[in-house]
Amino acid sequence: DKEYPQNKLVHQYFEEQARTYPDTLALTFAGQSMTYGELNAKANQLAHYLMDSGVEVGNFVGLHLERSFDMVVSIIATLKVGAAYVPFDPSYPKERLDYMKQDANPALIISQQHLLSADVFTDIHLCLIDSDSFSQRIEDYPEQNPGLALDLDGPAYAIYTSGTTGQPKGVVNQHHAILNRILWMQDAYQLVADDCVLQKTPFSFDVSVWEFLWPLMVGARLAIAQPEGHKDPVYLRDLIIEQRVSHLHFVPSMLQVFLQQEAAGSCGSISKVFCSGEALPYSLQQEFFSKFKCELHNLYGPTEAAIDVTSWQCSPSSEQTIVPIGKPIANIQCYVVDPFNNPLPAGVAGELLIGGIGLAQGYLNKPELTAEKFIQNPFDNDKSSRVYRTGDLVRYLSDGNIEYLGRLDHQIKLRGFRIELGEIEAKIAALNNVKEAVVVAKEDKTGNQVLVAYVTCQEGVEKHDSQKILEAVGKQLPAFMVPSNVTALERLPLSPNGKVNRKALPEPDWSE
Ligand code: AMP
Numbered sequence: 001d002k003e004y005p006q007n008k009l010v011h012q013y014f015e016e017q018a019r020t021y022p023d024t025l026a027l028t029f030a031g032q033s034m035t036y037g038e039l040n041a042k043a044n045q046l047a048h049y050l051m052d053s054g055v056e057v058g059n060f061v062g063l064h065l066e067r068s069f070d071m072v073v074s075i076i077a078t079l080k081v082g083a084a085y086v087p088f089d090p091s092y093p094k095e096r097l098d099y100m101k102q103d104a105n106p107a108l109i110i111s112q113q114h115l116l117s118a119d120v121f122t123d124i125h126l127c128l129i130d131s132d133s134f135s136q137r138i139e140d141y142p143e144q145n146p147g148l149a150l151d152l153d154g155p156a157y158a159i160y161t162s163g164t165t166g167q168p169k170g171v172v173n174q175h176h177a178i179l180n181r182i183l184w185m186q187d188a189y190q191l192v193a194d195d196c197v198l199q200k201t202p203f204s205f206d207v208s209v210w211e212f213l214w215p216l217m218v219g220a221r222l223a224i225a226q227p228e229g230h231k232d233p234v235y236l237r238d239l240i241i242e243q244r245v246s247h248l249h250f251v252p253s254m255l256q257v258f259l260q261q262e263a264a265g266s267c268g269s270i271s272k273v274f275c276s277g278e279a280l281p282y283s284l285q286q287e288f289f290s291k292f293k294c295e296l297h298n299l300y301g302p303t304e305a306a307i308d309v310t311s312w313q314c315s316p317s318s319e320q321t322i323v324p325i326g327k328p329i330a331n332i333q334c335y336v337v338d339p340f341n342n343p344l345p346a347g348v349a350g351e352l353l354i355g356g357i358g359l360a361q362g363y364l365n366k367p368e369l370t371a372e373k374f375i376q377n378p379f380d381n382d383k384s385s386r387v388y389r390t391g392d393l394v395r396y397l398s399d400g401n402i403e404y405l406g407r408l409d410h411q412i413k414l415r416g417f418r419i420e421l422g423e424i425e426a427k428i429a430a431l432n433n434v435k436e437a438v439v440v441a442k443e444d445k446t447g448n449q450v451l452v453a454y455v456t457c458q459e460g461v462e463k464h465d466s467q468k469i470l471e472a473v474g475k476q477l478p479a480f481m482v483p484s485n486v487t488a489l490e491r492l493p494l495s496p497n498g499k500v501n502r503k504a505l506p507e508p509d510w511s512e
Helices: 010-020 036-052 069-080 094-104 132-138 175-189 207-218 233-243 252-260 282-291 367-373 421-429 466-474
Strands: 025-029 032-035 060-064 084-087 108-111 126-128 155-161 169-174 196-199 221-224 247-250 272-275 295-300 310-313 332-337 350-356 374-376 386-396 402-407 411-414 417-420 434-443 449-457 485-488
Touching: 010 036, 010 069, 010 175, 010 207, 025 036, 025 069, 032 036, 036 069, 036 132, 060 069, 060 094, 069 084, 069 207, 069 221, 084 169, 094 169, 126 132, 155 175, 169 175, 175 207, 196 207, 196 233, 207 221, 207 247, 221 233, 233 252, 247 252, 252 272, 252 282, 282 295, 332 386, 367 374, 367 386, 417 421, 421 434, 421 449, 421 466, 466 485
Parallel strands: 025 221, 060 084, 060 108, 084 155, 108 126, 196 221, 196 247, 247 272, 272 295, 449 485
Antiparallel strands: 025 032, 155 169, 295 310, 332 350, 350 386, 374 386, 386 402, 411 417, 434 449
């Protein structure tokens, strides 16, 4: 393991860069740019405003923002005052945002004028960061670092992810965990001032945390993609060329789409591509190396353990036809165990338990779930040491690397989005007339993975109305969690133990 300095928090590394290189470019976005000095001054003014508004160390600050300079300014300002930022993705429906607001109970929410047409966020201190009146007001606040003495154990961010009970759950991550993760990344990949990192991951996904903070901690440049731009491979290619992006992330399914377009290989500025979030198929790795001469890395980790916990550098000349997730990063331990938490030898598949400095504090307001998933470390005499049960099925290879094999439950990844099928099922089953609901991911006629729902209806209801069901859940769930199809069944197929036999579900009626 490595000992990284523990004397500075992530935003203090940034403040140091701003002091030493105030005129160096920190950000670019939509044809505009901002230097380190400007960014720090703006973040300081907002930080002073936050303190003035009663935000205290350990509070949450909700960010309801589109990708923009304001998003970065708000993240840094929040960290400067010792608060944790909570992404409120503006594309989420009102019901979900309301639930998250109630659950996280932020001291304040920062938003932008054009995002507030719906009646979200009543009864809360709302700061409209791009309004004229706010711009004027903020001018009066000091541009100096607030310089609070902050604790490494304080919370840095809380990210909501899908939950099995029908509501999302907030995962709270602390400064020491994110600091370790980024200092490891710098140690491993050595970003320099000339480098440029692309910020394109939606901020409600933890990969965005390194995209934001890594370059700003080491004095490199962050190129921010326009809102929605991350879905458009042609836009991304042009932006990479224009901004001379050297480091960027793709979830594998998006890398696939990116590689399919013509001239993807013309992005000559790229030196490192990082994949994470879902399995990286061997065939995709090979396709990547046929078009790119740069490095490809496969990182693995859940939101519950500060972004990533294992890493693997892909090799074009590898003899194995799999892409491992590699070995634990600094100050992280990985154990592969059977259902009784006994360690398993190399080659034998079991659940991955993660231990070490990267573990999240736990789930917000969910002590029981936290106790169930973050358990006492069976491999450590220290009683306070914990491990996180990932629910991922893996095995150790004989060379000490780990191979990812799949999930042990009904959590899936669809185009990089983490989805608990149980959350969608709970929402559908709660609708009037619906008795039971099952949701699975299937390939549609064009070969795309989509979500399909199966329902049985209450007695006396003749026919379900699939359109109504989809509309109703569309008001509650983000678009990526709304099934594309609902099939009504007389009864759900059961396996001998009485559980729903998902494999025996019929092919959906794609014509609906
Ligand atoms: P998230 O919390 O959204 O980061 O999702 C975490 C889950 O995504 C993990 O528990 C895995 O199931 C999956 N995952 C993340 N990275 C990888 C990877 N490199 N290979 C395979 N699965 C991954």
